[in-house]
Amino acid sequence: MEPVDANVTNAANAERRRLAAAGGVVALLSLTVTLTACGGSGGSGGTEPEAGAWTTGDLHVHTVQSDDSRTTQTLDFVLGKAFTTHGLDWMAVTNHLRSSKYDNDAHLLPAPVAFAYGMASYEMPRVKALQAAGSYTGKLIFSGFEWDTPTHDHIGIGIFEGGSTLVSSASAMKEFQYVFTNGDESLFQADDLARWKAKYNQRANATAADALKGIAWLKDNYPDTSYAVINHPSRNPGKYTIADFRQMNDLAPKIVFAIEGMVGNQMEPNRGGYTSAYTDANKPNRTYGGTDYVVAQLGGVWDALLGEGRRIWNVADSDSHFEIDAAGNSSGYYPGEYAKNYVWQPKGSTGVAGLLDSLRAGRGFGVFGDLINALDFTATAGGGKATMGQELVTGAGQTVTVTIRFKSPAVNNYQRPVNSGNLGNMVPKVHHVDLIAGDVGPKAAPGTPAYDLATNPSTRVLKRFTSADWTLGADGYYSVTTTLPASRSQYFRLRGTNLAEDVPGLSAGGEPLADQPVNTADNATRHDQINDRNYGSLWFYSNPIFVSVK
Structure with a gap:
């Protein structure tokens, strides 16, 4: 079986572009996509193709119910952009766990309420009603939130309840908001306050220890049905150390299993909203090709964590608040427009539970600007096979064969002018792919x-592949294979880009350079320059394959 081509037909893409130009929410475009793929065998034995499908989604999206969004960012508008215009398969609506001042349609409420109440009263019922009426059939839409984590930056959280069919738990989110945020008591309902005050001696919303208490609460109450993704970890100096990541993962490895390395807010003048002063001391607080330093630095924080065998994965999100507002401010792309998570879901994997299993297993890759839309990355040895997120166990001295197959769409979502609906007919093209080992x-x-060590000195680019190395098959996939001896336990991950190895201001020796701000005074010019900057530096990152030598 071939890896799935996640693009639909050219006609469907043309229709999506027409809808993007029209803006707003329109009738659902019905698409039927046949998904068959080779997703790996489960890691230790057998090379038969695995039945299943690649899906695309976004774990970090805001609507008008977030206080730093805009009134144009209604729930219906965002859903239309995510699913009708950009064809995502699943999405988490993750507003700030602060207060709700509006309903879904940007009507002011009589008085602000704690966000979890607004979510329960407006967001969740609207999604349910839309899907019951036949909109977004087959799409997975669920509610989470973005937590102002005490002493740290934001963490994206989902909490679910139910048996075979998991749904977002409004009651759990209300309780979490009371205990682990500093929202005024007036935002909460009196009967809830009375119950929680009897249950808890005090709220936990001020210290690093309180942040860990919040994660421990998830583990104690929803050990199998919650997640906590560390969002834009390096956006502000001093918010996290690698010891924080280790401690959170040690505390709840089944919950804290991902870092948003490929951050959103890409339309900001400072890419990703990383606004710290451009000084040498703040180099870790920049984005590099739109990717947080934690993931982008070769041999850095992510590699240090993987070098311990930690199952901590990278995700790509939009962090959509609005794209360009009436005042000329720009923030980020819409869900599915620029950043995508590709997640493999085995046959029979359904609903929130199936998606959560695949996310937890690291079965995926992240990409900007549709640089690629299919990736088959496998390692085989001695009859065993593993793909992204899996482990291949082999004996010392055996030959490991690494196969990389990828495909790019005919055109991506680059627009000129930005947000005009006029596609710039940009053909995404991979310049090189790095096979990274540690x-x-x-x-x-x-x-x-060692708990404070934030580097992995063993990490290196093992192979760099270009068009001179790969072959183009009749199916449109570029393929390259390499072999290496299994001499010690390692992980292998991929990084690819449209950039040459040395592009002034963008890359040096194949490594991404810090993204520079765009501060042109004229709004329209600045927006196009930001967009050009972003599409001129596209990247994808795969999750790793672990090869354990026994």
């Missing part, structure tokens, strides 16, 4: 110097 050793122990 050694895997024991986990660092709390209280040891």
